[in-house]
């Protein structure tokens with residue numbers, strides 16, 4: 169289930185709001201310019217399903233999003249606990265960064281946590297299957313897939329070179345609770 173925890177960015181322990189109510193989560197994220205929607209994600213796919221299989225299963229959703237935004241590229245991140253690149257993949261997204269492109273993710277399986285920093289607060293957002301989240305360009309954020317990641321997310325890019333992160337160098341992520349994972 170999708171979850172949101174809001175804390176001051178300087179006080180990760182000071183919980184201002186914690187909720188699993190999707191409507192409230194949607195409203196809180198909309199207030200900081202981050203659209204969140206709930207889409208159908210009920211395809212039964214193997215943990216290590218190839219990207220083309222995932223894209224085929226969600227071809228209608230991908231086409232609808234492409235029609236809306238005119239994406240230049242689409243890919244799939246699929247992680248599972250014994251994936252050979254777990255440690256590297258987790259670290260890549262774990263430091264605070266921004267993008268020139270917006271970051272849109274359609275979670276079709278499993279879960280992962282976006283930490284979105286805005287106006288002195290951090291919005292810790294556990295995204296689960298069916299969540300379509302859109303971080304506008306230049307949104308300060310990081311992402312934790314957890315030590316034993318299990319998720320699939322379709323990524324959409326308006327720039328042909330795909331994922332390019334600008335790291336802020338702020339170690340804030342290390343002060344926030346890491347995502348323990350669904351199995352914990």
Ligand SMILES: [Fe+2]
Pocket residue numbers: 265266267271309311333
């Ligand atoms: Fe990012």
